Amino acid sequence: MTDVTVRADDAIPAAEVEDVELYHPKSWVTKYVYCQDAKVIAIQYSLTAMAIGLVALVLSWLMRLQLAFPGSFSFIAPTDYYQFITMHGMIMVIYLLTALFLGGFGNYLIPLMVGARDMVFPYVNMLSYWIYLLAVLVLVASFFAPGGPTGAGWTLYPPQAILSGTPGRDWGIILMLASLILFIIGFTMGGLNYVVTVLQARTRGMTLMRMPLTVWGIFTATVMALLAFPALFAACVMMLFDRLLGTSFFMPSVVELGSYLQYGGGSPILWQHLFWFFGHPEVYIVALPAFGIVSDLISTHARKNIFGYRMMVWAIVAIGALSFVVWAHHMYVSGMDPNFGFFFATTTLIIAVPTAIKVYNWVLTLWRGDIHLTVPMLFALGFIVTFVNGGLTGLFLGNVVVDVPLSATMFVVAHFHMVMGVAPLLVIFGGIYHWYPKITGRMLNDRLGKFHFWITFLGAYAIFFPMHYLGLLGVPRRYYELGEMAFIPPSAATLNIFITAAALTVGAAQLVFFFNLAWSLFRGKLAGSNPWHATTLEWQTPQTPPAHGNWGKELPIVYRWAYDYSVPGAAQDFVPQNQPAATGAAA
Amino acid sequence: MVIALIFALIVIFSILFHFLSPWWFTPIASNWRYIDDTIIITFWITGVVFTAVVLFMSYCVYRFRHQEGRQAAYEPENRKLEWWLAIVTAFGVAAMLTPGLFVWSQFVTVPREATEFEVVGQQWQWSFRLPGKEGQLGTSDARFVSPDNPLGLNPDDPSGQDNIVIIGDDLHLPVGKPVKVLLRSIDVVHDFYVPEFRAKMDLMPGLVTHFWFTPTRTGTFEILCAGFCGIGHPQMRGNVVVDNEADYQAWLQKQQTFAQLSAPKKQ
Ligand code: HEM
Ligand SMILES: [Cu+2]
Ligand SMILES: [Cu+2]
Numbered sequence: 123m124t125d126v127t128v129r130a131d132d133a134i135p136a137a138e139v140e141d142v143e144l145y146h147p148k149s150w151v152t153k154y155v156y157c158q159d160a161k162v163i164a165i166q167y168s169l170t171a172m173a174i175g176l177v178a179l180v181l182s183w184l185m186r187l188q189l190a191f192p193g194s195f196s197f198i199a200p201t202d203y204y205q206f207i208t209m210h211g212m213i214m215v216i217y218l219l220t221a222l223f224l225g226g227f228g229n230y231l232i233p234l235m236v237g238a239r240d241m242v243f244p245y246v247n248m249l250s251y252w253i254y255l256l257a258v259l260v261l262v263a264s265f266f267a268p269g270g271p272t273g274a275g276w277t278l279y280p281p282q283a284i285l286s287g288t289p290g291r292d293w294g295i296i297l298m299l300a301s302l303i304l305f306i307i308g309f310t311m312g313g314l315n316y317v318v319t320v321l322q323a324r325t326r327g328m329t330l331m332r333m334p335l336t337v338w339g340i341f342t343a344t345v346m347a348l349l350a351f352p353a354l355f356a357a358c359v360m361m362l363f364d365r366l367l368g369t370s371f372f373m374p375s376v377v378e379l380g381s382y383l384q385y386g387g388g389s390p391i392l393w394q395h396l397f398w399f400f401g402h403p404e405v406y407i408v409a410l411p412a413f414g415i416v417s418d419l420i421s422t423h424a425r426k427n428i429f430g431y432r433m434m435v436w437a438i439v440a441i442g443a444l445s446f447v448v449w450a451h452h453m454y455v456s457g458m459d460p461n462f463g464f465f466f467a468t469t470t471l472i473i474a475v476p477t478a479i480k481v482y483n484w485v486l487t488l489w490r491g492d493i494h495l496t497v498p499m500l501f502a503l504g505f506i507v508t509f510v511n512g513g514l515t516g517l518f519l520g521n522v523v524v525d526v527p528l529s530a531t532m533f534v535v536a537h538f539h540m541v542m543g544v545a546p547l548l549v550i551f552g553g554i555y556h557w558y559p560k561i562t563g564r565m566l567n568d569r570l571g572k573f574h575f576w577i578t579f580l581g582a583y584a585i586f587f588p589m590h591y592l593g594l595l596g597v598p599r600r601y602y603e604l605g606e607m608a609f610i611p612p613s614a615a616t617l618n619i620f621i622t623a624a625a626l627t628v629g630a631a632q633l634v635f636f637f638n639l640a641w642s643l644f645r646g647k648l649a650g651s652n653p654w655h656a657t658t659l660e661w662q663t664p665q666t667p668p669a670h671g672n673w674g675k676e677l678p679i680v681y682r683w684a685y686d687y688s689v690p691g692a693a694q695d696f697v698p699q700n701q702p703a704a705t706g707a708a709a
Numbered sequence: 710m711v712i713a714l715i716f717a718l719i720v721i722f723s724i725l726f727h728f729l730s731p732w733w734f735t736p737i738a739s740n741w742r743y744i745d746d747t748i749i750i751t752f753w754i755t756g757v758v759f760t761a762v763v764l765f766m767s768y769c770v771y772r773f774r775h776q777e778g779r780q781a782a783y784e785p786e787n788r789k790l791e792w793w794l795a796i797v798t799a800f801g802v803a804a805m806l807t808p809g810l811f812v813w814s815q816f817v818t819v820p821r822e823a824t825e826f827e828v829v830g831q832q833w834q835w836s837f838r839l840p841g842k843e844g845q846l847g848t849s850d851a852r853f854v855s856p857d858n859p860l861g862l863n864p865d866d867p868s869g870q871d872n873i874v875i876i877g878d879d880l881h882l883p884v885g886k887p888v889k890v891l892l893r894s895i896d897v898v899h900d901f902y903v904p905e906f907r908a909k910m911d912l913m914p915g916l917v918t919h920f921w922f923t924p925t926r927t928g929t930f931e932i933l934c935a936g937f938c939g940i941g942h943p944q945m946r947g948n949v950v951v952d953n954e955a956d957y958q959a960w961l962q963k964q965q966t967f968a969q970l971s972a973p974k975k976q
Contacts, residue, residue, distance in 0.1 A: 282897035287939030374915025426781035457918030488769035490782035514755035521809035591732035596904030688781035
């Protein structure tokens with residue numbers, strides 16, 4: 123057929139790294155706390171990310187309460203509201219999504235899926251987690267610092283971020299920048315590990331073009347993050363200097379509430395360039411792992427090979443590369459030379475093509491499949507709807523002149539929540555329902571899972587779909603209250619109440635999910651080693667949950683790509699990647 | 710099949726919502742009708758794609774749901790179909806981008822006859838400055854800001870003396886005449902946003918930014934700040950009054966110049 127699928131006479135390429143000797147834990151502490159096993163680190167990352175994510179979720183309830191019932195809550199003053207927005211946004215994007223996809227899914231799945239015993243630098247990998255934890259603690263500390271956390275918005279634009287009209291200007295902003303710096307250091311340690319592991323530690327026969335798309339997504343996202351985070355790192359250090367040492371990297375000559383400050387010559391727009399040079403790729407840093415994971419969920423649960431595998435790989439790589447030349451679409455109205463608009467609008471809309479190809483290939487994988495509507499599959503389908511919706515509104519905001527009226531309105535808030543908030547989260551949930559049996563040996567409860575899916579998916583759509591129309595009307599974002607505005611009809615307030623009701627419902631459904639995670643750990647149905655009849659290597663481990671070193675005595679050998687589902691003539695509707703050709707398909 | 714039905718209902722609901730929702734653009738009051746047109750084109754194209762993809766998916770979920778004895782097809786690739794889809798997509802994208810860039814080139818080309826005025830932002834109020842008889846805006850710097858000189862105009866620049874300064878009051882503009890708005894902030898990033906004019910632009914401290922538009926109908930329009938600027942951000946409001954020529958001139962006569970405002974202090 124084509125060269126992605128197996129042929130009996132295919133040579134099996136050797137692995138680039140021979141089998142390794144691992145550090146073996148000697149006590150409980152080295153097994154579960156200072157642990158070098160990527161699988162334990164993955165769980166540490168995931169639990170920490172979910173814990174801090176829960177904080178961001180609670181903050182979103184408070185913000186929604188304020189927007190629906192402005193001024194009714196004595197504990198939400200404007201200062202608090204802006205701190206909530208900022209912390210919510212920052213936590214969701216960096217400390218939850220990035221950490222969970224790369225530190226969580228990346229650590230768990232990369233070594234297992236490429237047939238390695240562990241990450242290549244297990245000790246550095248362990249350090250990566252502890253530094254991440256420290257970053258989270260510093261972030262949490264800012265809630266208790268004098269003046270509270272920063273309220274500068276998650277974009278932390280100077281001069282405002284370090285001037286006194288903004289909450290958290292004393293300690294909050296310093297702790298925020300310090301925490302980001304730590305996060306980036308920790309991430310870099312982990313990230314180098316993921317990249318080297320994928321490039322060097324694949325088992326015999328695991329060519330790049332036989333890797334599951336999950337690995338491709340996480341790998342590409344990690345490479346991007348390694349290139350993008352340094353810009354944020356430098357920007358954070360520069361802003362710390364501006365704040366603490368009185369330098370003027372981002373500070374022109376300005377007045378602070380009436381008095382002239384001793385700054386001058388700096389450029390606040392430089393921060394925006396640095397921030398978005400990181401910030402736009404960041405969108406794809408959370409999107410690409412989601413793309414990869416969802417491809418595997420769809421293929422497995424539709425019992426069909428992913429459609430157009432090679433195109434999918436190239437689309438991931440193309441999106442990753444292009445996303446470095448679109449950053450200024452966040453700055454169309456920032457006052458940069460408006461002629462940049464032509465370039466950035468063009469590059470931005472070009473990205474739509476590889477992205478659309480991915481969507482087509484997902485739905486074409488469903489075509490003539492054998493679709494099992496399991497909970498992971500439901501989340502995958504929900505992802506497609508949400509992502510298509512959020513991706514299409516990106517074509518409004520990317521098309522420079524259309525962005526002019528819509529920028530900084532609720533349209534933007536609705537767009538990015540759909541595309542990079544809800545859509546990746548749906549994949550995270552789908553992924554957890556899918557791999558939880560491998561991680562714990564037990565299935566998550568199906569009924570609770572379906573309940574969780576429907577409330578989350580429909581609820582999130584109800585929150586964010588109507589919100590676009592508030593933005594069209596001109597309702598601005600980051601407004602503590604709208605007050606009296608002649609162009610805003612009273613019906614908008616009713617819509618805001620509806621949105622808040624949906625948000626609280628969705629929030630409550632997440633508690634059901636957490637309950638399910640805990641309950642199933644002890645009471646879940648026993649899973650066996652391969653409950654979904656999947657082909658990829660992590661389902662072929664000798665033990666479930668996999669032991670330290672993953673593979674027992676012998677590393678697996680890979681004979682085929684990751685998508686041999688429903689191969690004509692095969693005995694079962696799946697052929698594991700480590701099954702030799704002779705016993706597999708005739709193809 | 711419930712799930713396939715729900716996906717189809719999402720599409721139907723979204724389309725109905727789009728057409729029935731009472732929340733829509735404000736009635737336009739500037740020349741940027743083209744922006745609205747581009748949005749409408751984009752709505753059509755993206756709406757068709759959304760409908761097609763989700764309905765197709767919902768059909769697949771219904772038609773190919775697991776049943777006893779079903780086996781999925783084995784079809785790794787279909788180069789022809791993949792390229793065909795990519796090309797159609799590229800055309801769709803071009804159909805949105807082309808009018809978009811065409812309108813953008815108008816947006817960035819300020820007409821020669823446009824008259825200039827300045828918007829000054831500070832936490833948290835709008836002020837305005839119009840050139841005086843000489844037709845020149847004098848120089849300015851945050852350094853000069855003081856209670857008597859809140860806009861930071863250079864007191865030694867003669868061309869600034871006759872500038873008309875409006876603080877804490879409405880801005881008036883004549884209808885039908887293109888204006889070039891110069892934007893300046895003396896503290897943090899703000900954004901001058903009048904929903905009815907569609908156009909908006911940041912006030913970036915350290916720079917003077919600009920954009921242009923032509924007011925096309927008379928009336929009073931609210932100015933919002935659309936660039937987060939600290940806790941007073943939602944309170945940073947103002948009004949633009951678009952007048953006919955006679956009313957505008959009458960209003961203009963009543964305004965004070967920078968020299969007049971600072972005169973008592975100088976003596
Ligand atoms: C059901 C869940 C969620 C709800 C109800 C929610 C709600 C909100 C609200 C009300 C705002 C403030 C909008 C404004 O500016 O007026 C906001 C901002 C934001 N949210 Fe969410 N959110 C949710 C989930 C997420 C997720 C999963 C992400 C991850 C990407 C996210 C990222 C952000 C960001 C980046 C901001 C902007 C913060 C800023 O303006 O500085 N949110 N969210
Ligand atoms: Cu402002
Ligand atoms: Cu503002």
